[in-house]
Amino acid sequence: MSETRSLRVALLGAGTVGAQVARLLLEHHDELAARAGVPIDLVGIAVRDVSAKRTVDLPAELFTTDAETLIQGADIVVELMGGIEPAKSHILAAIGSGADVVTGNKALLAEHGAEIFAAAAQVGAEVYYEAAVAAAIPIIRPLRDSLAGDHVERILAIVNGSTNYILDRMDRFGDSMEDAQRVALELGYLEADPTLDVEGYDAAQKAAILAGLAFHTSVPAAAVHREGISAITLQDVESAREAGFVIKLLAIAERITDEDGVEGVSARVHPALVRRDHPLATVYGGNNAVFVEAEAAGPLMFYGAGAGGVQTASAVLGDVVSIARRHLAGGVGVGESIAADLAVLPIGAAETRYRISLEVEDRPGVLAELAGILAARGVSVETLQQTTDATDPTADPAAERDGGTASLVIGTHTARDAALAAAVDALSASDAVESVRSVLRIEGA
Structure with a gap:
């Protein structure tokens, strides 16, 4: 390609x-050309309805409904339609016409990346x-280029600003889940149907992309274990604060080995x-952050606005x-590396620590019984906190009592998720347990 010919962007x-994007391409045309070394010209914008009102005033002659023809004449195609089809x-x-894609x-x-790459x-x-x-946080290029010679071990990421805003309001302002969601909706952090955000679908798609890139393998979104925040209560948040933690919705990607010695993702x-002294604990409001643990580079965090x-x-x-x-230099694309072909292991293979909140019978011998249930399934107790008597909130939690119920929080040593799940099922079935209020994983410790 001649260095003097403009690059055509569709x-x-x-x-x-x-x-x-269109506004910035037009308004910053000369500055972008200086940075790129070649003029970058916006040649057209494909939309479903050329007469629709836009948030930005753009030249009417740029709009077209004929995406196919526009694509054929472009050097770079920028796809910002969303959804699967017709975007795919x-x-x-x-790609078939010889264009590069953004x-x-x-x-x-998350669903079809392997095919596209x-x-x-x-x-x-x-x-x-x-x-x-x-969004604006640079993480793809650091993983693909800057850390290409390193060995990424784990990624812990806050990649959904809506849920981070909700959990942050609950932690810092004492809002209930319902009230925090209402405020988030009023401020535009949530859609009218919050399911994609609150139930973790959005974060799971991003986790699939990060895991595939970091570990050079294909990770479909369907293989990502997903839990949302809808079950989190203000009591969970307050209990976490008292213990020195904050609750975050995390997207996690890490190399692990299962019980049979199979290495995977x-x-x-x-x-x-997340412990309050961890960098991710200070990601407030609608901000995002990606915390990378690499063998040589060590811990790195990328922080900023995750939407807008x-x-x-x-x-x-x-x-x-x-x-x-790259066009100016005359090189060809290097593509994505998926050479590792690692298996995506189920959630049961993951290992971490846990805090289990329970309501139990308040009688002698219960603690030993519960510890025995956990130990029989390979889960050992690290900490045990008896908080309040449900029948008498003013009672001394250290006093010997018999009758009523007591609130317990059990902290475990590192265990397999499958073992923990089996232990929780056994606890739920025990006559000594009135209810299992919550089970939360401890990450980043």
């Missing part, structure tokens, strides 16, 4: 992010997706207890400039 989608077909068509489509990459590798095209995981999303039109557009434009520089 934009698919003009929603909150797409409109900002458009991306594959762009996308922020986490759902598509394989198609790009066949023709030497590049697929960039910095905006797909944490654990990819999971669930509420977790302008913020996400920043990541998209960074990818566009990177591709433009």
